[in-house]
Amino acid sequence: MVGGHGGPIGTWTPTEAYRSRSRLSAFARGLGVADRTALDIVARQDPAAYWRAVANWLGFTWQREPTSTVDQLSSPHTTQWFPGGRFNLTDNAVHRWVREGRRDHLALVAETEDGEGNRLTYGELADQIDRAAQGLHDLGVRPGSRVGMQLPMVVEAVVLQLACAQIGAIVVPVFSGFGASAVAERLGLATVSVHVVAESVRRRGRNVPLRESVATALAEVPSVRSTVVVGGRRDHPVGALPGEVSWEELMSSTAAGCAPYELDSSHPLLIAFTSGTTGAPKGVVLGQAGFAVKAASDAAFCFDLAPGDVASWITDPGWIMFQITVLGGLLAGSAVGLYSGAVDHPGPGRLWEVSRSLGLTMLGVSPTLVRGLAAAAPQPAPDLGCLRVLASSGEPWTPDAYSWLFEHVTGSRLPIINYSGGTEVSGAILSNTTCELIHPCGFAGPLPGMGAGVADETGRDVAEGLGELVLANPSPGMPTTFWGDHERYERTYWTRWPGTWVHGDSVLVEPGPPPVWYIRGRSDDTLKVAGKRIGPAEVESIVNSVDGVVESAVVGVPHEVKGEAIAVFARLGPETDLPAARAAITEAIVSRLGRPMAPEAVHVVTDLPRTRSGKIVRRMVRAVHLGDTVPDVSALEDACALDAIRAAR
Template identity: 35%
Template sequence: MTTTDTTATGTEAEARLVENRVYPPSGAFAAQANVGPDVYARAAADPVAFWEEAARRLDWAQEWHTAHEWAPPVVDPATGELSVPEARWFVGGRLNVAVNCVDRHVAAGRGAKVALHFEGEPGDRVSVTYADLQRRVAQAAHALTALGVGPGDRVVVYLPVLVETVVIALACARVGAVHSLVFGGFSAEAVRFRLEDTGAKLLVTTDGQYRRGKAVEVKSAADAAAAGLEHLEHVLVLRRTGDDTPDVPWTQGRDVWWHDVVDTQPETHEPEFFDAEHPLFVIYTSGTTGKPKGLVHTSGGYLTHASWAHWAHFDAKPDDVHWCTADLAWVTAHTYEIYGPLSNGLTQVIYEGTPDTPHRERHLEIIERYGVTVYYTAPTLIRTFMTWFGDTLPAGHDLSTVRLLGTVGEAINPEAWVWFRRNFGRDETPVVDTWWQSETGAAMIVPLPGVTPLKPGSATVALPGVDVAVVDDDGVPVGPGRSGTLVVRRPWPGMARTVWGNPERYRDSYWAKYAGKGEHGAYYVAGDGATVDDDGYVWVLGRLDDVVNVSGHRLSTIEIESALVAHPGVGEAGVTGVTDPVTGQAVAAFVVPAREPAPSADELRAQVAREIGPVAKPRHVVVVPELPKTRSGKILRRLLAQLWDGQELGDTTSLQNPWAVDQVRQAVAAARTPKENR
């Protein structure tokens, strides 16, 4: 269970939530694991050679002549300006990403193996073999060429989770086009920004989409996004909802149907091979403030990192049925739903809909139907399951095929971790908690399930070949239990190479703060705060701006949230700092109850005081039905603070649940109203 550890230096004090539960790998799991404990020493002795070994798991048309080149940011003595850092991996090597994800498995005699089990929200299902996928990707590649799309051209994909979404992404990779996937629920403005920023030549979209049991027309939003963009030559439209959304707006000469342009193409395609540094995709950061950053990932380095990491920390086996529940537009799905699992030749489940459509047991049904062995999802969904199902899952679902669980999105609360293992994993399967970002390409801090003892709430230690640290403002590693800035001290293959069209922003956002530090001339700044415990395990505390400073006490929002979620009456909590005239900031807790009636504010304050200490008690407690989140499942704590302080909000249409904003606003108004006036 958790205990309290309070440390102080100078005028600052920090309250820490300490987790004492440890779950070592079982002997049976360790005996069959893909990776053993020796990998850490090998990778540390020669990281570049380690990544070369990982790269050789892929098929290369031409091997590289130089494994790694790195130019860190340096100050120009003449101008005083900091240079833009440049990383290159596997220089001179040439490969085709789609060949590595599809063709080579067919060539090896595995064409009849299922690549994708697709389940639509209305209940339609199709299983696509690797041979089927090869034919579909070939047709889509020919269609791209017919539409004038070639190497280096950009394609924006505005689709839900469909087989065709995977197909068009792989087809772009096959012809060397650069794809940018956009969540199908985003607003026209969000899509337009990505079209404009990339200078896209093609937009791929649908007539409509199924969302929460309804067919929703989408093409008009795509049209609004595309209006007047001279660089956009075509809009490729997939017929998904058909007669359920019969009125499809159409621009002759620009718009073309998928079934006319793709399904009529030849079923074989001769691939071209591209330089390892050739861009594969641009993925945009999300949020409600600031201009999104288009992060550029390359072909050779990204695929090396994605493929090896997936194989190692998910212990990927040939007979696995892997289900990553992320939307395909999120980076988690790029790495662990497209490129990682397919490069390793696995069978996957992809599901179009929401977890509660038509009922709350849909995920349990899907796991049972397809015999899912690896289930990878977000802490926010786990906490939602806790509020739906209580202490135990509903009876009648066989989850015995699950052999490994994973979490992603933000740090998982220890109690949610334990609940997940107990209910989905029979209290025996590993829970592989992964820390990484759109910028990093694949997991950076993650356990190896046959090697690493697990601690609920910690992503544990760095992936072999990756060097992370928690440092102070001078770049010096902090002691155990002290908070600092999470950094990466050495370049790695999956790292984003730049921000599309704005290399200076790439430098300033990620490298400038610790330029000149360390053996490699700079540290990558993740933007997260963290601590390291006595065993060297990293505990992510959330975004650096998610720390609340109450009278000099620096408090982690995630730690306070974890203390609240440990209460049996709390399903989920979002904590933020709000303006206070006396203490500068005060802790405000927004709580989703696990049952009715909700625990009282005094009861929850006492809970936090027991788990962390009196200094962390929330000043304000607001009970809400939902918390506003990004599509990746991250709680928008800054938005909660803006709602409490009555500030004007940015664009919220791209949220996973934009309706939650009004719900929180109403709850805040009620909480601010004196009881006698209610």
Template identity: 30%
Template sequence: MTDSPSAYDLAYAAAQANPEEFWAEAAMALHWDTPWERVLDDRAAPLYRWFSGGQMNTCFNAIDRHVLNGRGAQAAVIYDSPVTSTKRTISYAELQEEVARCAGVLRSIGVEQGDRVIIYMPMTPETLIGMYACARIGAVHSVVFGGFAPHELAVRIDDAQPKVVLTASCGIEVQRIVPYKPLLDKALEVAAHKPAHCVVLQREVHRCDLTPDRDIDWAEAMTTAEPVPCVPVLATDPLYILYTSGTTGQPKGVVRDNGGHAVALLWTMKHVYNVEPGDVFWAASDFGWAVGHSYIVYAPLLAGCTTVVHEGKPVGTPDAGGFWRVIQEHNVRVLFTAPTAFRAIKREDPTGLFYAKYDVSCLRALFLAGERLDPDTYHWARALLQTPVIDHWWQTETGWPVAANCLGLTSFPVKPGSPTKPVPGYTVEILDEDGRALPSNKEGAVVIKLPLPPGTLPTLWRDDARYIETYLTRYPGYYLTGDGGYIDEDGYLFIMGRVDDIIIVAGHNLSTGSMEQALSSHQDVAECAVVGVRDALKTQLPVGLVVLKAGVLRSAAELSAELVQLVRDQVGPVANLKQVLVVSRLPKTRSGKVLRKTMRAIADGDAWTMPPTIDEPATLDEIASAFATIGLARGPGSPIGG
């Protein structure tokens, strides 16, 4: 006798057997102005399109639809800004009015359907309002994280060629104010493309001068603007462009369409995150990153939930209890953030003293993504919260989870280090260098079989050829994720890191992820990274970098010896890790990804540039100094020891 199939098994099998029927049923939860002609349009394969011929509007489905259905008085957005001591709740009806007026501002200065709008703004409700205003009139928005360097902003302006830029006078960090206007002015000075207007949100903490004939005061424009209705657009029309760094120096503009995006995100809110209309959902990320777009701005409102816009950090605004205060105060049901946020909290409050000050019993689940969730952080969070801690894996390109423990379908037993199983709609396989499928527990390239489901990138902005070359050429018939990993005998996926995080030590391919897992299991380690540096004898050798938990006072030499032995015990002598350096912080992007590639270039003495997404540039100085203590950064091919 066999066990009956679970809800997950049934959904996964249905999406596999007949994806068109599966996603057509999911799409019926939305309002369509014109029905689609084809659910899956494969006429230009491998450039697949979903719901071609159909017309809808993302803004209508996320805001106006709920107002019409009686949710106008419900909170749509909770703005909580500890850096400005500001809190504000915006109902669905109020949000509808503000978005319609903002769309009127855009329309009054010449923005039409298909035009692009760059949004260079901080974590404020106006950023979300600007995004929806673009969607309302069929304009294409591209959010560039506020504070990006002028050159990087200029590159994106030249690529997107926006008619208008929405910006603010400043952003506010934990200990400083970042004036945006000088950065924007410099970018516009060097950019070849010149937008017609900039609409500037003046923040009281730091106001800026406006450039005559170009700049428009946000508040003044809103008071005189005429609200405009939603414009039906094709499901296949672009909703936004989200830039990621490319290997050529030219940013990759990931395109998200309207129809498939809304269908997929709405489906995930119930089936992956298990939330209902009216629940408070908090994605503690930033606008300008995929998580912010998908799960601060669009998915919660498509589902009729309340979304939290938080202008602060996991620690330092004001302390390591900041997250717990927000959860208690706003009755947050699901928190979604990056593992690095919890490692920061764990480092500052390893025993949970700040946590004990708050009642977070309303929290039903914690979801983590954006980087690999090491087992030590999983166990710490699970013991602290006593609620499900769900690792899930996806990418900017996919826009929603590829693998997850789908709480709205079937809650599977957790295997620390795994995001559980592929989400219905995705066929994930592990291939070797020659494109052959690998057996269970054998590590290789993680790929997704085509066609990708709705909501994933259909192409790159104005560059189909680059999309095909970057993602679809290496393994024909598959999308190349760029990650390495394996699937175990129970169908659980394990992501071990980017393919370029595989290092070659004396002819052996080794995953730095397995070494990091060993290092992070040490009781004194808050977070860690392992990079492979060039070695004349063995091709590469791993070097570990660790950040200690708050209050740990240890001899660096003694601790390093313990950690080296720990890796030897857990990974094996073949790892050849002999150097572990203690640093105060790891260099990361603003979204929490550790800058391993940059650290490797520093160690190897190769040329490198300051990543535009870096959170704290000074961290690279500390890393360079740490490498220098063991004789690294001396130039290509320098051996670092036996």
């Protein structure tokens, strides 16, 4: 692999056009530093001053200026950002641009699987937000009320998110594909009073109804007094869902509409539920101003979004990348693209058709999606239209999938912004940018202001090698708490090494210059074989390179001599010879990693458990294989996949 701009093998090197328009470079120059490395040094010396400079550079409107940038109170996990300030995210994401003369500029462009399109200017979006905010107010929604959102990637999801932020309601996003029990658990934990749900979602040419499962879920959530149905039919029995009204009825208020409320800087924006390894889902509470500063700066610095761009991510409003892309993009001044449906239906070229029809300049995908597209029948290199930046998140890349996207799809011309952090920090900890060298599958390093480093098993900082991803200082996008369980919040991130945020990712830093960072998976998945630590993703990459292997999961199992040994669970293609595949997998691991890393067992399975966003859940593979208690299965795409582990050969 040779990068298209003269860089080392496999790298992307920015052209002068990328360098000259980089918003990160412009920000760095404004602070009198040359590049991201120098900017990170400045940020580590004084994180509060750095984030104050970021907030000022973004040009946000404060209804009342904060008295300071940060107040840590008694400890890092009680940090308050921009104390004393009054701020409204929706005012800055939409109404600001109307005031600045962009009323008729594109804000949203949407398309469905059936090809139906919709476009809204900032003025039109502002009008819809005002009417939705008034409709929610008429339903009794007030600052602090929790509003559930179970919608596909449609305009109504954006309007709802922004209308709630406008009046201080707290959105509780729920994945549109969840079953009744998972929906009920999340809405119940947040004591949601109003739930907004789609009548159905369109998927692979058919309508998937949601009404029946939602009715089952809401029967278990007595706090829900009103249900707003998007795309509902009028022939349903009245009262089938609690306090049911249609979206059209919500939007029909003749009142003037609710103007943006003045809210405390840390007023909750959303409760984003993430699954833990044990117990109930964690309700991560993210504040308005902190989320806005982090998401907007990521949009500008990582994806280089600016007025005139159109950004989209292949995701669902129930996952945090929806809020990061939509809200971050609008706050940074770009338009946002939405696609509702399967991006590989009716064929693998559909994704690139959608990208062209939406006029995307930035597109975010998952490595799982790319692996699926690459595995389809050979396709010619697509026409990428005006696409300028690709991005990825959610899991580590495999070299083959990355190479296919970089070489085959982009002709080695476009940057792939690897972006990793998540719900708990409102964006990225590690990322690439458009103004520096990008190594395949890796990260250029920590984003300035995050204070990221690597710690060994004792908590000591290490400059290179495999270790735990840690943050030395708070940042604006961090949670204020877990909803209803602050002790769990402290225990999850702050107690292993007091005063240090332990993120839960295993990272590998290869020395430079420049150093390259890699995510090797969740740290609770990290293997320690005969005293040697290795990330499961590294082993899986080797397994997946063997002929006949479709995908795999690698977990650690107890071993009398080594302490822990490798167990491989591989899904094979049709007509693959099982004994030969097992031998080839073992040989590949031994030849690449050495004889001590030889797998204890290679199991062949028909399926692997994965989340609805496509990530294989190793801890469930391990738990089922060892007969341990299986963690929360509500986030699984198909819980029956666990039976495939039980039946492994």
